[in-house]
Each structure stands twice: as structure tokens, then as C-alpha cells.
Amino acid sequence: MLISVYVPLIVTVVLSVLAPRPARRLAPRPAAWALACTALVTTVGWTGSLALLAFTGIAQIPEVAAEGRWSVPVLRAENPVHLTVAVAGALVLLAGCVSLVLAAVRQVRHVLWARRECARVPGDGELAVVDTDAPQAFALPGAPGRIVVSRGMLRCLDDEEREALLAHERAHLRRRHHLFQAVWRLAAAVNPLLRPLADAGGYVLERWADEEAATHVGSRRVVARAVGRAALASSSRTSAPPALAVTGGAVPQRVRALLGPPPPRRTLPIAGGALLLTLCCAGLANAASDSDKMVDDAQRAQCAETIAHVDAAGRPAHARVRFCCRHHRPGERQG
Amino acid sequence: MNGFRDGGTPGRRARGELESNVLAALWSADGPLTARQVLTGLPDDLAYTTVLTILSRLYDKGMLVRHRAGRGYAYEPARDEASHTAHRMKSLLEGGSDREAVLTRFVSELSERDEQLLQHLLSGPEDHAGPDGAGH
Numbered sequence: 001m002l003i004s005v006y007v008p009l010i011v012t013v014v015l016s017v018l019a020p021r022p023a024r025r026l027a028p029r030p031a032a033w034a035l036a037c038t039a040l041v042t043t044v045g046w047t048g049s050l051a052l053l054a055f056t057g058i059a060q061i062p063e064v065a066a067e068g069r070w071s072v073p074v075l076r077a078e079n080p081v082h083l084t085v086a087v088a089g090a091l092v093l094l095a096g097c098v099s100l101v102l103a104a105v106r107q108v109r110h111v112l113w114a115r116r117e118c119a120r121v122p123g124d125g126e127l128a129v130v131d132t133d134a135p136q137a138f139a140l141p142g143a144p145g146r147i148v149v150s151r152g153m154l155r156c157l158d159d160e161e162r163e164a165l166l167a168h169e170r171a172h173l174r175r176r177h178h179l180f181q182a183v184w185r186l187a188a189a190v191n192p193l194l195r196p197l198a199d200a201g202g203y204v205l206e207r208w209a210d211e212e213a214a215t216h217v218g219s220r221r222v223v224a225r226a227v228g229r230a231a232l233a234s235s236s237r238t239s240a241p242p243a244l245a246v247t248g249g250a251v252p253q254r255v256r257a258l259l260g261p262p263p264p265r266r267t268l269p270i271a272g273g274a275l276l277l278t279l280c281c282a283g284l285a286n287a288a289s290d291s292d293k294m295v296d297d298a299q300r301a302q303c304a305e306t307i308a309h310v311d312a313a314g315r316p317a318h319a320r321v322r323f324c325c326r327h328h329r330p331g332e333r334q335g
Numbered sequence: 336m337n338g339f340r341d342g343g344t345p346g347r348r349a350r351g352e353l354e355s356n357v358l359a360a361l362w363s364a365d366g367p368l369t370a371r372q373v374l375t376g377l378p379d380d381l382a383y384t385t386v387l388t389i390l391s392r393l394y395d396k397g398m399l400v401r402h403r404a405g406r407g408y409a410y411e412p413a414r415d416e417a418s419h420t421a422h423r424m425k426s427l428l429e430g431g432s433d434r435e436a437v438l439t440r441f442v443s444e445l446s447e448r449d450e451q452l453l454q455h456l457l458s459g460p461e462d463h464a465g466p467d468g469a470g471h
Contacts, residue, residue, distance in 0.1 A: 114438070123398055127355035129362045131414055137441035147355065153441070154363035162359050163378050165441055170352070172439040181439075205439065217378065228457045231442035235450055250443050252452040259456060 002080040004290065005052050007283025008045030011276050015042055016193040020200035022269045024253070027262075028207035034270050035201045036180050038277065039187035039194060045280040046191050050093035052287050057086025059295070070298035071305060078294045096190040103189030107182055111141070114178075118142035127166070129154065135233040137165055145173035156233040160217055161226035167213035168223070175212075177205045203250050210254055211262075224258035227251060350389075353381070357389045358398065358412065367402055367409035 015038055023031040056079050058064055065072045118140050121128040128148045130136065135153035140146045147169040154162060172178075184198035210227065214220040231251040257263065360376040361368055368376070370386045377386070390410050393399045401408040445453065 123396065125354050125358065125393075125396075125398070126351045127358050129358060129412065138438040140438060149359065149362075151362050154359055157363065159360070159376050160378050162363060163356065166352075166355055166359060168441060169439070177439055209439075225457060227442060228453045231445050232450065232453055232457075234442055235445040249446065249449055251445055252449050252456060255453060255456050 004283045005049050005081070005287035007287075008042070008049040008280045011280040011283070012042040012046045012191065013193060015273065015276055016191075016197055019273060020196045023197075023200045023204055024207075025263065026269065027265045028204050028211055030265065030270060032177075032180055032201065032204045032208055034273055035197060035204060036183050038273060039184050039197060039201070041277045041280060042194065043187045043190050045284050047093065047096065048284045049287065050089045050096070052284075052291050053081055053086050053089030054093050055086075055291065056081040056294075057083055057090060059298075065298075065302075068295070068299070069302055070295055071302040072298075074301040075294060075298040078297060099189045100186060103186055107185060111178070111182075114140055115142045118146050121146050121148065126170075135230060137169065137230065139169040139172040139177075141173065141176070141178035147173070152233070153230060156229055157226055160219070160222045161229065164213045164217045164223045164226040165230065167216035168209045168226075171209035171212035172205070175208065177209070180205060203253070206250065206254055207257060207263075210258055214258065220258045220262070224255045227258070228255045353379075353385070353389055354393060357386065358393060361399065361410060361412050364411075367404070367411040369404055369407055369409045373410070 019035065019038055023035050026034075056075075059068065059070070059075055060072055060079075060083070062072065065075070119142075121140070126144070126147055128146050130148060130150040132150045133152040134150055135156055136148070136150040137153045138148055140148055147166060149165070149169075153165070157165060180201060184194070184201040188194045188198040210223050211220075213226075214223045217223065228251070356377055356379070357373055360373055364372075364376070370383060370390055373390065374381060374383055374386045390399065390401075390408075394401055394410065398413055399410045400413050401410045403409075
């Protein structure tokens with residue numbers, strides 16, 4: 001408990017720093033899955049650890065101790081966590097939970113909105129073309145999802161590039177990339193340290209769709225050209241919201257990646273990440289079992305104290321003793 | 336043949352994709368196209384009859400208009416349908432950065448430096464690599 005409760009927190013920090021960089025260079029599909037697993041496991045580890053830390057503090061509140069029938073002095077003696085740390089943990093956990101709920105509500109609202117828009121876009125085909133000159137193209141997730149492209153975008157691409165664009169957007173829809181995005185967004189809401197990881201995730205999804213489009217049209221160069229030309233055409237008549245500046249630099253990176261050799265499928269970084277995630281889970285499990293034991297001890301102490309009280313009063317109070325001691329009678333747990 | 340099973344009818348998904356491809360080809364053209372012209376604009380090796388079928392299906396859905404051209408028809412996209420979409424599109428894109436999150440855009444914004452970098456990337460390697468000299 002002394003160290004293990006901090007292991008998930010440390011692993012989260014380490015991965016949030018180390019994971020984004022290699023993820024951008026690896027083959028995008030395994031990288032996306034690896035980032036999604038990282039986000040899920042570290043978020044569980046992070047909240048679990050914070051909850052355990054917070055618990056060590058909360059358990060010392062007399063009312064809580066009375067409800068749980070454990071002895072506060074014993075708990076305090078066994079507890080390796082400083083009260084300030086426990087309080088800090090509780091506050092961070094609370095902030096994370098509030099932020100998660102807000103993000104989840106927002107996310108659900110957006111998904112519903114996208115589905116509604118999907119149904120409203122005219123036509124029943126996969127592709128909806130918009131009669132504007134501004135080059136725009138995006139995938140609107142839904143069941144089954146639509147590809148929305150403007151006439152301006154179609155006209156700035158040649159036949160092969162057009163095919164690449166459609167294949168790219170199809171890949172987003174078919175591989176359900178919006179679900180990956182949702183995982184990263186929610187994880188980053190709980191723990192802001194994961195924001196770089198979520199950003200890397202967004203980039204990796206674009207790369208994934210690019211590579212899939214390249215396989216479809218049979219040329220990575222064509223996709224590179226399509227991405228580059230579309231981006232240049234959009235930027236020359238820029239009127240779009242500036243909020244996307246965060247992802248700036250992504251397009252040249254994608255083009256460069258497509259012009260270079262196909263990304264390597266390396267197992268070492270993935271194995272390293274998996275090892276760290278295992279460590280995170282092991283740390284959390286160990287800390288949880290330690291804190292369970294701590295509570296058990298405190299309850300036993302409380303029980304012994306109660307028995308002593310009863311004896312001192314000289315009254316037979318078997319019922320009460322049995323009730324308070326049920327926690328540490330091994331046979332009774334299942335009952 | 337792409338997406339076809341034994342030269343028979345294409346699968347449902349493949350058919351949807353073909354429709355999209357044909358529609359996209361018509362939208363990127365300068366004027367009405369005959370089935371033959373559409374066929375040459377599509378990278379897939381499709382049968383002429385397949386393109387004809389797709390065109391008439393899109394026409395039936397009201398997504399295309401057609402004019403007589405010789406013995407057949409020349410098709411072009413129905414603009415009024417799409418300007419309807421344009422209206423919706425505006426509302427889609429005005430949702431702000433949060434809504435952006437749901438849409439996966441083909442390309443993100445470029446900074447000025449990105450723009451130069453891209454110009455360089457797109458023009459550079461073509462000179463000394465082959466038309467498809469991606470990985471060697």
C-alpha cells in the first residue's frame with residue numbers, strides 16, 4: 001500500500017509522456033488500439049488509486065468509522081498515507097468525476113446530434129454532396145453513417161484522389177473511429193494528463209484512414225497528394241473556425257508519412273506499454289488488497305474493544321458481539 | 336471486377352460505394368456526362384452496364400437530372416437537392432469545436448508554415464521518384 005497505491009499514478013504519468021510519440025510513428029491500426037487500451041487501463045488505475053487514497057482519509061471520519069465498525073486509531077496507525085495526500089486524492093478524484101459526467105453528457109448529446117443530422121442529410125446513399133465551393137469533407141458517424149463532401153472539394157481532386165478521399169472517409173466510418181475518439185475524450189476528461197495521448201489518438205486515426213485508403217486505391221502517393229491538395233485548397237479560402245489549430249501540423253506529417261515507406265509493425269513499444277499497464281493493474285490490485293486488510297484489522301480491533309466493554313459491564317451480550325465480529329469470521333462471509 | 340461476385344450483382348455495400356463513386360465523379364465534372372464518360376473517370380474497371388444501372392438508380396432517386404445525348408443520356412447532379420444539403424452543412428459546421436469532435440474531417444487547418452511544407456512535400460519527391468515511388 002505504501003508504494004503500490006502510487007504505482008498506477010506513476011504508470012499513468014509515464015505513459016502519458018512516453019506513449020504519444022511512438023504511437024504517431026507506428027503502424028496506425030495497432031497504435032490506435034494500443035492507445036485506446038492505454039487510455040482505458042490508466043483511467044481505471046488512476047481513479048482506483050485516487051479512490052483508495054481518498055478512502056484512507058474518509059475512513060478516519062468518526063461517523064464513517066462508526067458506520068463501518070472499525071477503529072479509527074488502529075486505522076490511523078496502520079495507514080501509510082498522509083492525511084493531506086488523502087484529501088488531495090479525494091479532491092482530484094471528485095474533479096475527475098464531475099468532469100467525466102460533463103464530458104459524457106456532452107459526448108452523448110453530440111452523438112445523438114450526429115445521428116439526427118445523418119438522417120436529415122438528403123438522399124439515402126452513403127455520399128451526400130453539398131453544393132458549395134468551399135472545400136469540405138467529413139464523415140458523419142451514425143448507423144450506417146454518411147460521408148459529406150462539398151462540390152468544391154470534389155472539383156479540386158482528380159479521379160484517383162477522389163477515390164482516395166472517399167476511401168479515407170469510409171475507413172473512418174467502417175472502423176468506428178468515433179468510438180476511439182470517445183474513449184480518449186472521456187479518459188482525458190477524467191485525467192487531463194491524458195490529453196496529449198488523446199491528441200496523438202486523433203492523429204493516429206487519420207493515419208489509419210490514410211493507410212486504408214492507400215490500400216484501397218493501391219498507391220500511398222495518390223493519398224498523399226489527395227490529402228495535401230485538399231488541405232491547400234481549404235486553407236487558401238480559409239473561413240473555418242480557428243478551434244482546429246490545435247491539430248495544426250498534422251497534415252504535413254500525414255503527407256510525409258504517406259510519401260515515406262509504410263510504417264513498421266514493431267512489437268517492442270507495444271510490449272513495453274503492455275508491461276506498464278500490467279504493472280498498473282498489479283499495483284492497484286495490491287493496494288486494494290492492502291487497504292482491505294487494513295480495514296479488516298481496524299474492524300477486528302474495534303470488535304475486541306467492544307467485547308472488552310461488554311465484559312467490563314458484566315452483561316452477557318452475545319448477540320451484539322456476534323454482530324460486530326461477523327466481519328472477520330471466515331465462514332460467515334459467504335452467508 | 337471490383338466488389339462483384341462472379342460478375343453478378345454487386346454486394347450491398349459495394350453497390351453503395353459504387354453509387355458514391357459515380358455521384359462524386361459527376362459532381363466533379365464541368366458538365367453533364369454520358370455513362371461512357373463516367374466510366375472513364377472511375378478508377379475501377381467497371382462494366383458499362385453497371386455504370387448505366389447505377390446512373391439510372393441515382394436518377395430514380397432524384398439525385399441526378401438527365402438530358403438526351405445522342406442515343407443515350409447525359410447525366411448531371413441535381414443541384415437543388417444539394418443546395419438543400421448546403422444549408423444543413425452550414426449548421427453542421429457552425430457547431431463549434433465540440434461538434435467538430437464528432438465529425439472526422441478529411442483535412443485539418445494549415446498554418447502558414449504547414450502550407451509551405453506541404454507545397455514542398457508535394458512538389459519535391461515527384462522529381463526524383465517514380466509516379467508511385469512510395470516505399471523502396
